[in-house]
Amino acid sequence: MIKIRGLILCAVLCTAVLLTGCSTKVSHKSPEAVVKSLISAYQNQEEDAVKKCFGLDSDKKADEGVQKEIDYNLKYFKAHEAKKVKFEKANVLGTVDKKELVYVWYNYEVNIKKEIQKVPALSFYFVKEKDKKYYVVLAKDVTDEMSQASREEYTKFVKTEEYKEYEKEYEAFIRKNPKYENSLQNKFKELSR
Numbered sequence: 196m197i198k199i200r201g202l203i204l205c206a207v208l209c210t211a212v213l214l215t216g217c218s219t220k221v222s223h224k225s226p227e228a229v230v231k232s233l234i235s236a237y238q239n240q241e242e243d244a245v246k247k248c249f250g251l252d253s254d255k256k257a258d259e260g261v262q263k264e265i266d267y268n269l270k271y272f273k274a275h276e277a278k279k280v281k282f283e284k285a286n287v288l289g290t291v292d293k294k295e296l297v298y299v300w301y302n303y304e305v306n307i308k309k310e311i312q313k314v315p316a317l318s319f320y321f322v323k324e325k326d327k328k329y330y331v332v333l334a335k336d337v338t339d340e341m342s343q344a345s346r347e348e349y350t351k352f353v354k355t356e357e358y359k360e361y362e363k364e365y366e367a368f369i370r371k372n373p374k375y376e377n378s379l380q381n382k383f384k385e386l387s388r
Contacts, residue, residue: 219244223328226295227285230320233331234301237272238280245269250330260335274382275314277303283315283361288352291344294321294332298352300361307372314375315365319345 219236221244222228229248236244243253245265251257257265285299297320302313321332321341332341352358369375 221247223330226287226297226322226329227299229322229329229331230297230299230318231282231285231301233320234280234282234299234318237268238277238303240269240273242269248331249333250325261333264334270386271383274379274386275303275305276382277305277314278311279304280316281313284357288319288348289344291321291341292338294323294341296320296341296345296348297322300357307375312368312372313364314368315361317361319349321345 219232219239219241221232221236223232233245233248236242236248242265245268246253246257249261251261256262280301280303283300283302285297288296288298290296299318299320300315301318302315304311305314306312321337322329323332324330337345
């Protein structure tokens with residue numbers, strides 16, 4: 196009887212784990228960590244985790260503009276049909292109005308021509324600190340001053356060895372897969388209908 200109860204309990208726990216899936220753990224410990232959490236949440240199609248990265252209540256409905264931003268990025272990541280994303284580098288490029296501009300280089304790992312290939316990608320986000328935790332700044336909250344600062348930092352960044360390395364890898368991927376960008380656009384349009 197005890198063995199049967201143990202087996203039933205084990206089956207219930209296993210079912211619970213399988214139904215919850217592998218959820219994205221959101222880290223607010225550093226600007227780079229929260230940006231990586233956001234990218235992972237988009238990759239895993241976990242809207243609640245995305246909202247947590249922005250400091251939004253995942254139980255409440257986001258306003259229309261914010262929801263459009265979230266939906267757009269969820270669809271964009273889904274269009275890649277990546278098995279996972281792998282992070283290469285992340286760093287703070289600069290600070291403006293107490294908000295840090297973070298870049299993250301990651302690779303979508305996609306199955307093309309029966310092999311897993313890395314699609315290099317760069318993303319830039321502003322991050323703010325609140326109560327010793329970091330949160331990604333929503334696009335609607337990026338000021339003109341922040342936009343100007345990000346353009347200036349990007350201009351400096353494209354002259355770095357890191358960017359040149361990224362660009363070299365991206366160009367090599369596109370030479371090997373010249374139709375990838377068009378295919379991605381078509382998949383994204385299909386998801387957006």
